[in-house]
Amino acid sequence: MDLDNKEPIPQVIRQSKEPFIITIKERCRVCYTCVRECPVKAIRITGGQAEVLPGHCIGCGNCVKICRQGAKQYDSSIIKVNKLLTDHKKVAALLAPSFIADFSEYDYMVLVGMIRALGFEFVNEVAFGADVVAKKTMELIDDNPNKQFIESSCPAVTEFVKCYQPALIDNLVPIVSPMIATARILMDIHGMDLKKVFIGPCIAKKFETRCYEVYGEIDEVLTFIELRQMFAENNIKPEDVLASDFDPPYAGKGALFPLSHGMHQTANRSEDLMDGEIVTAEGRVAFIEALKSFESGDLDANLLELLCCNGCIMGPGMSNEDSQFKRRSRISKYVRQIIRERDPNIWFREMKRFEDVDLSRDFFPNDQRMKPPAEEAIVAILQRMGKIHPEDELNCGACGYETCRAHAIAISKGFAEDEMCLPFTIERLHKTVRALGDTNQQLASTRDALNQSEKLATMGQLSAGIAHELNNPLGVVLMYSNILLDEIDKNNQNWEDITIIADEALRCKKIVQGLLNFARQNKVNMVPTNICEMVDQCVKVTEQPENVIISIHHNISDPVADIDRDQIIQVLNNLINNAITAMNDNGSIDITTSGDEENIDIKVADSGCGISDQNMSKIFQPFFTTKTIGKGTGLGLAVTYGIVKMHSGNITVKSNMDLNKGPTGTTFTIVLPRKHNESAQ
Numbered sequence: 001m002d003l004d005n006k007e008p009i010p011q012v013i014r015q016s017k018e019p020f021i022i023t024i025k026e027r028c029r030v031c032y033t034c035v036r037e038c039p040v041k042a043i044r045i046t047g048g049q050a051e052v053l054p055g056h057c058i059g060c061g062n063c064v065k066i067c068r069q070g071a072k073q074y075d076s077s078i079i080k081v082n083k084l085l086t087d088h089k090k091v092a093a094l095l096a097p098s099f100i101a102d103f104s105e106y107d108y109m110v111l112v113g114m115i116r117a118l119g120f121e122f123v124n125e126v127a128f129g130a131d132v133v134a135k136k137t138m139e140l141i142d143d144n145p146n147k148q149f150i151e152s153s154c155p156a157v158t159e160f161v162k163c164y165q166p167a168l169i170d171n172l173v174p175i176v177s178p179m180i181a182t183a184r185i186l187m188d189i190h191g192m193d194l195k196k197v198f199i200g201p202c203i204a205k206k207f208e209t210r211c212y213e214v215y216g217e218i219d220e221v222l223t224f225i226e227l228r229q230m231f232a233e234n235n236i237k238p239e240d241v242l243a244s245d246f247d248p249p250y251a252g253k254g255a256l257f258p259l260s261h262g263m264h265q266t267a268n269r270s271e272d273l274m275d276g277e278i279v280t281a282e283g284r285v286a287f288i289e290a291l292k293s294f295e296s297g298d299l300d301a302n303l304l305e306l307l308c309c310n311g312c313i314m315g316p317g318m319s320n321e322d323s324q325f326k327r328r329s330r331i332s333k334y335v336r337q338i339i340r341e342r343d344p345n346i347w348f349r350e351m352k353r354f355e356d357v358d359l360s361r362d363f364f365p366n367d368q369r370m371k372p373p374a375e376e377a378i379v380a381i382l383q384r385m386g387k388i389h390p391e392d393e394l395n396c397g398a399c400g401y402e403t404c405r406a407h408a409i410a411i412s413k414g415f416a417e418d419e420m421c422l423p424f425t426i427e428r429l430h431k432t433v434r435a436l437g438d439t440n441q442q443l444a445s446t447r448d449a450l451n452q453s454e455k456l457a458t459m460g461q462l463s464a465g466i467a468h469e470l471n472n473p474l475g476v477v478l479m480y481s482n483i484l485l486d487e488i489d490k491n492n493q494n495w496e497d498i499t500i501i502a503d504e505a506l507r508c509k510k511i512v513q514g515l516l517n518f519a520r521q522n523k524v525n526m527v528p529t530n531i532c533e534m535v536d537q538c539v540k541v542t543e544q545p546e547n548v549i550i551s552i553h554h555n556i557s558d559p560v561a562d563i564d565r566d567q568i569i570q571v572l573n574n575l576i577n578n579a580i581t582a583m584n585d586n587g588s589i590d591i592t593t594s595g596d597e598e599n600i601d602i603k604v605a606d607s608g609c610g611i612s613d614q615n616m617s618k619i620f621q622p623f624f625t626t627k628t629i630g631k632g633t634g635l636g637l638a639v640t641y642g643i644v645k646m647h648s649g650n651i652t653v654k655s656n657m658d659l660n661k662g663p664t665g666t667t668f669t670i671v672l673p674r675k676h677n678e679s680a681q
Helices: 033-037 062-066 078-087 108-117 126-143 155-164 166-171 178-190 204-208 224-233 262-266 286-296 324-341 344-353 375-384 404-413 422-487 495-519 531-540 565-582 636-646
Strands: 021-023 043-046 049-052 072-074 091-095 122-125 195-200 220-223 278-282 303-307 527-530 548-554 560-563 587-595 599-606 650-656 665-673
Touching: 021 049, 033 043, 033 062, 062 072, 078 195, 078 220, 078 224, 091 108, 091 126, 091 178, 108 122, 122 126, 122 178, 126 178, 126 344, 155 166, 155 204, 155 286, 166 286, 178 195, 178 204, 195 224, 220 224, 278 286, 286 303, 375 404, 422 495, 527 531, 527 565, 531 548, 531 560, 531 565, 531 587, 531 599, 560 565, 560 665, 565 587, 565 599, 565 636, 565 665, 636 650
Parallel strands: 091 122, 091 195, 195 220, 278 303, 548 587
Antiparallel strands: 021 072, 043 049, 527 560, 587 599, 599 665, 650 665
16 A cells, blocks of 8 residues: 555544533432543533533543443434334444354354344444455555554544544554445445444444544444344344344454454464564553553554454443453354354455455544643642642542642633542531531520520510519518617517518518519610720729639720620629629639720639539529529529620620539620620610
């Protein structure tokens, strides 16, 4: 074959933009396995859904093969094939040589009979086309000893070269695949009106028929999976058909073509590791690495034989789950059988007969390479995903890309999303969980505050009614008891009894006054107040037991805030008096003021006995007290809580009464806003 007289190839011939493989969105589980298995990363993830990009896809079908959910599906040709069989009499089935690895339950003649029962006029072996292609390829290499070639029978490999390494197009063997070779030979036999349906294990063959260079030479392509479906739909069973042999021409060693090293074994050539004339590579990673080495000049070989799958017997269109070795064994056994049973002289005559059939083809570039993004853009994306330093780039591959950098480049192209990074997504999920936890805690606190406010409002209404009803009779009792005390002599036997009546009446009046304070509805009188001076004044007038030390710490630069001074003094008095009582007049009290631009904080901490866990939720409830009878009304903290809330502030408490956990004591923290907000009241 003379390569020097070939016509120039157009620079760019674009492939069809119609989707070749589609995603069933309802089944896509966002596992990114399809991204990981795609040798060219021609899958875009948007909104958590995988979408195969038609212009970038090389049709290898890896994504279909590995998707456990069946979310990736290729175009079915069953309806179109049925129409061909209905509308045309002369329809040939071109059966790929890997058929015996899939339909092992049938004798091959039974399988041929089942295919004829579907309506095919002819059933031919593509393995004969493989014989012819192997012979032509070796003649080409012998005629061009100084040129390196890439074997072009695998459509996924040739499409990869056209799209992603177009500089190697001139190295592709300019010979059609065994499928196209068989089609051309059959047209030479039966005429140009023959319709041809290829049946095989390869989804990429569907892709090949769409290529501009060989468009129209194959009418439809069925996978072995689709062939079994047609058998089932037409109720074709092996026991119901007449077994028959293939139509001529008959294959020889071309039946080895679907195996790794199959092409040069078909041509009776060996892969000599010393002379390196032929080098083979298979699999989605290995074939790309081999091409890179070939392009860089690191691979010294006359012929590079590549397969995108681990042999065609592992193609995505296979219908069984048998191991590669079991499938390989079936092919070898079948080849031994036909070589033993068939007359080699007939094969040689057929090879001679069709040696003048034109098997040449061109390859047009379809460059899909994209300009790499600027380094600044890649760094920005990595940092956005928390990958600030090189050690942050884990390269775990969970996103489907080999490295974090490759993932970042895909994001910049619009092919991927940040959420595909598992460590990044987990960390963000943890932050969200923590934020939700904080929000739930705030909601719980707000709910408790609302419940407390409802209780206080209800108790306030009740207390106001009781206080108003009791206030007048108590005043009368107190007035007349004091009159009696003024009128009788202290030596009178009734003096002590009347004194008790007066004291208890006075105590009742104080309780009623506390009820009125608790239930009052008047608004706070907000005025700018120096918090530090107010605290100092409050402590100065407090009746301080001899063994109680009160310390004041002012940690605030601007002590002025809008508050109701009298009411906040009442709050401080309540807290200080409670602290003194909790310490049994022996201990220390620390009062600390602090704050920021928005709030003022006042802490009152004592070294008393502490508050038990079961009482913590009750301390702000009206009439709850741990003091002995006659020592308290249980309204002090309830009034304190109400005053703080009327200031749009907050009051919290921490306490410990277990010496094993540290010093005992209680700390009340009051947070008040600096500026008064009228709408908050």
